[in-house]
Amino acid sequence: MDTTSSTIGFAGDLDDPWVAEIARALSEFDPIPWGGMGADLPGEAFRAQSQAGVGILVLHRSRLTEADVARLEELRREAGPAGWPRIILCVSPYVRYAEIERLSGLVEMVVPEATAAETLPRQLERMLGQASPRAKRVADAIPVEVVSSDYELRQVLREACARAGYRTADAATLAPDPDADLPGYPRLTVWDVPVLEPRWEERLERRGRLGPVLALLGFADRSAVSQARNAGAAACLDLPCAMDDLIDALDRLARLATRPRAQLAHPTPPAPARGARTRPRTARRLQAGAE
Structure with missing residues (x-):
């Protein structure tokens, strides 16, 4: 068929x-x-x-x-x-x-x-x-840092990224300015976002200046995704997520990483005005x- x-x-x-x-x-x-x-x-x-x-x-x-x-x-x-x-x-x-x-x-x-x-x-x-088209060897040139306080999750995510051809590193917390002078920037970040911790949006915004961030959200409803996108997340996935979805998102971000920063923003659907239908x-x- x-x-x-x-x-x-x-x-x-x-x-x-x-x-x-x-x-x-x-x-x-x-x-x-x-x-x-x-x-x-x-x-x-x-x-x-x-x-x-x-x-x-x-x-x-x-x-x-x-x-x-x-x-x-x-x-x-x-x-x-x-x-x-x-x-x-x-x-x-x-x-x-x-x-x-x-x-x-x-x-x-x-x-x-x-x-x-x-x-x-x-x-x-x-x-x-x-x-699905791969990232055309962009994966070999752009490092990926996997950030999660959960050790087992961090290792699973890092292994999946490595199998897809990405050079990987991992960390338990999101450093404010991790080795920004290293070659190979912009870098990609996969972050298990602790949305219950204060000021996570500020940390996401700072990391987003170094390269695209794939935000993993423990409960990805409209509000959480909108917050993450507005703070600079280039893509959002729910946790747990399928590894194929993770790699597909990374491949798209790897291609975007070589484009001007203005093109990296993910559009957030506006909230409809009260009393009106848009x-x-x-x-x-x-x-x-x-x-």
């Missing part, structure tokens, strides 16, 4: 800036947008992906009720085993585990919304059978394709 011909749909509330940012991160896959459905599940999106033969549907849900689960089960019966699309369920922290567990036989994977913009492109490449330009383009 030629999975490279799969059609990809994206269903979510594109009026939500965070959801629109996730959709923008998938723009290279040319997803078919299904937005503006409010609280209802977009039944037409499931049917369209089923009719496409080999369909993949990225479905974002801020809430997932028992009625939603029942509706998905009904749509699955209508489509039948051969017509059911491969579903990536992207969820907020407000979605309860009980509902996710009930959907285990209906969806291919579940990803948290806070870091979906970082991880979904690699997941789609895997599902489509596409090889629609970023990317979301408008996606929405226009669905109307």
